[in-house]
Amino acid sequence: MKYLHSMVRVRDLDASLRFYCDGLGLKEVRRKEVPEGKYTLVFLAAAESPEAEIELTWNWGEQEGYGSARNFGHLAFRVDDIYATCERLQSMGCTIHRPPRDGHMAFVRSPDLISIELLQEGRLPPREPWASMANSGNW
Numbered sequence: 585m586k587y588l589h590s591m592v593r594v595r596d597l598d599a600s601l602r603f604y605c606d607g608l609g610l611k612e613v614r615r616k617e618v619p620e621g622k623y624t625l626v627f628l629a630a631a632e633s634p635e636a637e638i639e640l641t642w643n644w645g646e647q648e649g650y651g652s653a654r655n656f657g658h659l660a661f662r663v664d665d666i667y668a669t670c671e672r673l674q675s676m677g678c679t680i681h682r683p684p685r686d687g688h689m690a691f692v693r694s695p696d697l698i699s700i701e702l703l704q705e706g707r708l709p710p711r712e713p714w715a716s717m718a719n720s721g722n723w
Contacts, residue, residue: 585664588703589627589637591657597624597642604628604638613637658691658699658723666690666704667711683717685710691723699723 594600604610610628617624622644629637641657663669666684673692674680681699682691687708692700 586662587636588660588662589639590659591639591641593657594640594642595646597626597640600640600642601626604640610638658701660701660703662703662705664705666702666708667714669702670714679720680714680717681721681723682719683714684708685715685717687711693721693723 592600601612605612605628610630613627613629613634615624615626624642624644626640626642627637628640629635639657639660666687666689670680670684670690670692678692680690680692682689684690684702684704687710688704690702692702694700
């Protein structure tokens with residue numbers, strides 16, 4: 585397993601970039617604008633550890649007060665076999681909130697309710713029972 589990034593929702597992207605980049609010295613690694621979803625993703629990393637990133641997510645026009653529970657989004661991990669990982673977690677009593685229907689992505693929550701994104705290295709073909717499972721709860 586390889587650690588990928590942590591996501592933080594931000595209210596003001598420019599102010600956040602000033603804090604993380606100008607204040608802390610992180611560098612912007614890449615950016616993805618998604619007009620149809622009305623959001624921007626900005627990935628930041630420190631020069632000393634470029635493999636560990638912070639994903640800033642800015643939802644355009646969002647007025648919701650995130651509060652402390654919504655500011656932190658998720659931890660993301662790349663896995664060798666998303667189906668085996670989800671089966672192992674499920675056998676431990678974890679709910680798979682967003683099943684890996686597409687053979688690529690799933691979401692679970694830690695015991696402390698932190699969202700964990702699992703991303704398949706490459707892509708596996710859809711497989712049951714995952715392909716037919718519905719989402720449950722929030723992630």
